[in-house]
Amino acid sequence: MIDDRHLFRLIKGETLHIVKQDGTASAEDPGLPPATLLDMYRMMVQARAFDEKALKLQRMGKMGTYAPLSGQEAVQIGSAFALEKEDWIVPSYREAGAMMARGVPMKLQYMIWMGNDYGNRIPDGVNCLPVSIPVGSQMLHATGFAWAAKIRKEKYAVACYFGDGATSRGDFHESLNFAGVFQVPAVFVCSNNGYAISTPVKDQTHAETLAQKAIAYGIRGYRVDGMDAIAMYVAVKDALQRAKKGEGPTLIEALCYRYGPHTTADNPDLYRQKEEVEKVKRDRDPIARFRNYLVKKGLWDDDKEKSLIEEIGGLVDAAAKEAEQSPPPTLEELARNVFASPPWYLAEEIDYMKKVAGGGSP
Amino acid sequence: MMMNNVQAINDALMYEMGRDPSVMVMGEDVGRDGGVFRATAGLQEKYGRERVVDTPLSENGIVGCAVGLALNGMKPVAEIQFSGFVFAAYDQLISHAGRMRQRSLGRFNVPIVVRMPYGGGVRALEHHSESDETIFTQVPGLKVVAPHSPSDVKGLLISAIRDPDPVIFLEHIRLYRAFREEVPEGEHTVPIGKAKIVAKGKDVSILTWGAMVGVSTEAAKQLEGEGVSAEVIDLRSLKPLDVGAIMDSVKKTGRAVIVEEARRLSGFGSDLSALLAERALLYLKAPIARVSGYDIRFPLYRLEDEYLPDTRRIMMAVREAMSF
Numbered sequence: 001m002i003d004d005r006h007l008f009r010l011i012k013g014e015t016l017h018i019v020k021q022d023g024t025a026s027a028e029d030p031g032l033p034p035a036t037l038l039d040m041y042r043m044m045v046q047a048r049a050f051d052e053k054a055l056k057l058q059r060m061g062k063m064g065t066y067a068p069l070s071g072q073e074a075v076q077i078g079s080a081f082a083l084e085k086e087d088w089i090v091p092s093y094r095e096a097g098a099m100m101a102r103g104v105p106m107k108l109q110y111m112i113w114m115g116n117d118y119g120n121r122i123p124d125g126v127n128c129l130p131v132s133i134p135v136g137s138q139m140l141h142a143t144g145f146a147w148a149a150k151i152r153k154e155k156y157a158v159a160c161y162f163g164d165g166a167t168s169r170g171d172f173h174e175s176l177n178f179a180g181v182f183q184v185p186a187v188f189v190c191s192n193n194g195y196a197i198s199t200p201v202k203d204q205t206h207a208e209t210l211a212q213k214a215i216a217y218g219i220r221g222y223r224v225d226g227m228d229a230i231a232m233y234v235a236v237k238d239a240l241q242r243a244k245k246g247e248g249p250t251l252i253e254a255l256c257y258r259y260g261p262h263t264t265a266d267n268p269d270l271y272r273q274k275e276e277v278e279k280v281k282r283d284r285d286p287i288a289r290f291r292n293y294l295v296k297k298g299l300w301d302d303d304k305e306k307s308l309i310e311e312i313g314g315l316v317d318a319a320a321k322e323a324e325q326s327p328p329p330t331l332e333e334l335a336r337n338v339f340a341s342p343p344w345y346l347a348e349e350i351d352y353m354k355k356v357a358g359g360g361s362p
Numbered sequence: 363m364m365m366n367n368v369q370a371i372n373d374a375l376m377y378e379m380g381r382d383p384s385v386m387v388m389g390e391d392v393g394r395d396g397g398v399f400r401a402t403a404g405l406q407e408k409y410g411r412e413r414v415v416d417t418p419l420s421e422n423g424i425v426g427c428a429v430g431l432a433l434n435g436m437k438p439v440a441e442i443q444f445s446g447f448v449f450a451a452y453d454q455l456i457s458h459a460g461r462m463r464q465r466s467l468g469r470f471n472v473p474i475v476v477r478m479p480y481g482g483g484v485r486a487l488e489h490h491s492e493s494d495e496t497i498f499t500q501v502p503g504l505k506v507v508a509p510h511s512p513s514d515v516k517g518l519l520i521s522a523i524r525d526p527d528p529v530i531f532l533e534h535i536r537l538y539r540a541f542r543e544e545v546p547e548g549e550h551t552v553p554i555g556k557a558k559i560v561a562k563g564k565d566v567s568i569l570t571w572g573a574m575v576g577v578s579t580e581a582a583k584q585l586e587g588e589g590v591s592a593e594v595i596d597l598r599s600l601k602p603l604d605v606g607a608i609m610d611s612v613k614k615t616g617r618a619v620i621v622e623e624a625r626r627l628s629g630f631g632s633d634l635s636a637l638l639a640e641r642a643l644l645y646l647k648a649p650i651a652r653v654s655g656y657d658i659r660f661p662l663y664r665l666e667d668e669y670l671p672d673t674r675r676i677m678m679a680v681r682e683a684m685s686f
Contacts, residue, residue: 088434117465117467118467120465120466120467121466121467121468121469122466122469124469129433129470130462130465130466130470132458134453134457137426137453137454137457137458139426140422140423140426140427140429140430140454141426141429141430141433141458142430143426143427143430144426144427144428144429144430144431144432144433144434144438145430145431145433145434146430147427147430147431148430148431148433148434148435148436149434151386151412151413151431151436152434152435152436170420170422170450171422171426174418174420174422174423174426175423175426175427177418177420177423178417178418178420178423178427181417181418182415329467333467334464334467337463337464337467337468338463338464338502338503339463339503339505339526339527340463340471340525340526340527343555343601343602344602344605345602345603345605
């Protein structure tokens with residue numbers, strides 16, 4: 001047997017926590033301006049309200065499958081607020097919070113889940129790629145996108161979102177490896193919510209943490225309390241600043257929890273105890289924590305809470321209604337967007353679509 | 363200037379990189395080494411390591427990053443060292459490269475070119491001789507070209523680089539240094555989607571592409587001695603296909619023989635047959651014939667000559683069509 005003296009040892013860092021559940025903050029609190037903190041809180045509340053409304057719509061049959069985000073608000077909002085306007089995000093399908101914080105209208109996000117292709121038409125000027133469904137596959141786009149920014153000497157960086165399951169895929173390895181080799185300005189935010197559908201992280205990897213995988217790529221890695229929006233803000237801000245200075249990419253493992261099912265097609269009671277979920281909601285909820293933090297700073301009270309909930313309820317209802325009332329594109333419009341201009345065979349299919357459109361007798 | 367296909371590729375890349383600073387070349391061993399087939403030789407010396415990039419060894423990484431680069435204003439020309447290894451990147455091609463424009467309803471597009479050597483006949487190892495055109499032609503949003511001659515290689519590669527959508531650029535290994543022809547210097551484009559008649563004829567239309575263009579032309583010459591006038595059409599682009607040129611020829615000759623190196627089942631020839639049956643049935647004097655590879659894994663090279671269509675098999679198919 002080889003002596004353990006020769007064993008490569010990993011020096012593990014501590015998980016970054018800044019705000020405790022009772023709202024008290026450590027010395028690492030950056031002391032963001034009150035207006036920013038209030039905007040962050042508002043966006044977290046909005047993300048959850050969006051989520052709860054989506055689940056209702058799905059149950060009412062007004063929406064297809066939906067992938068809820070509740071429990072992950074701090075990861076998404078904390079990181080999104082660390083970005084500058086010119087930065088880009090590359091989201092997975094569970095990033096409605098980060099996307100709305102970046103300016104993607106809620107209406108469009110509802111439309112995607114309502115089966116309306118217009119939902120993926122991210123408005124011009126909003127620096128966000130469309131949602132990517134194949135787990136982890138968007139990570140390579142983030143690397144390539146950031147690489148192009150470096151080649152073109154742009155000043156912005158890219159934040160890429162994915163989950164713990166993605167870390168098992170080749171795309172994770174390839175994107176972090178390329179990102180490290182080419183030192184691209186990207187921040188990889190892994191929302192480790194504990195489960196890839198039913199599979200717990202311990203069955204996903206034998207590694208003790210996901211953050212340590214950064215070591216193998218020669219890049220920086222952090223483990224952050226993903227229920228703490230301030231900690232997420234600080235970690236992502238630091239990573240972005242380094243990225244923009246040419247110091248390369250960072251992997252951030254954000255420890256969070258998914259309150260709901262993987263998607264509405266999933267029954268989480270088959271793989272986790274209700275008590276586990278209740279305990280996280282009671283002891284670690286990211287929105288309650290942020291509220292406590294605001295209260296401690298004298299920025300929040302029950303009246304403000306009440307009126308915010310009411311206001312956001314109205315916004316969410318209006319977005320859902322608009323989404324429901326938005327007609328989808330025609331098949332012709334999809335066919336016209338396969339290529340810059342349709343080749344003959346698509347032109348023929350478009351003619352046929354027109355011919356058979358509108359029903360009529362067979 | 364007289365060039366072979368490798369030189370034509372190199373010339374096209376040199377020219378386009380000089381013309382457009384967003385064009386970059388990336389892949390395994392494309393920089394220092396100039397590519398295992400030397401197609402990218404000298405590019406890194408001329409355009410630097412930032413634009414001619416030796417990547418880590420990962421087809422999925424190359425194509426996935428190329429998608430991201432293209433989404434942010436670059437025009438990557440990615441090289442897959444051998445098409446037999448492209449399958450690891452198929453996810454990125456089918457799930458993203460071909461879909462991004464439609465997914466985003468036109469906000470984003472992916473102007474990448476994925477070059478890859480393909481095809482048999484050079485006594486290579488397993489995974490180095492396949493013809494897998496149809497796994498690309500079936501994917502919405504991808505264009506597929508497979509030129510035969512140096513002039514077309516240069517002209518189509520430049521067109522592919524300038525195309526706003528992803529183009530799979532298939533380079534037949536056997537043709538890399540098979541012959542030279544005069545290739546225009548500097549600016550030279552061949553439109554994607556246009557076929558070329560390489561031999562005029564009136565009795566039968568031979569529809570083919572890639573290395574089979576040469577084999578079919580040779581067969582046509584020999585058939586002349588038997589009094590058969592065969593027209594050979596080099597499709598050049600598989601997607602979009604020049605359906606007009608094909609129909610014009612087959613309506614004129616009344617007979618069609620499709621020659622493809624690839625497997626037959628669900629192959630590109632199947633689609634050609636269907637198009638002819640749909641659009642030229644009443645002009646046909648004989649059943650459409652297909653000469654192809656077999657539906658087995660490409661054999662190790664002791665059997666490759668038997669696997670690949672040759673002049674004899676093409677002539678057999680033409681004679682059958684003539685005597686029907």
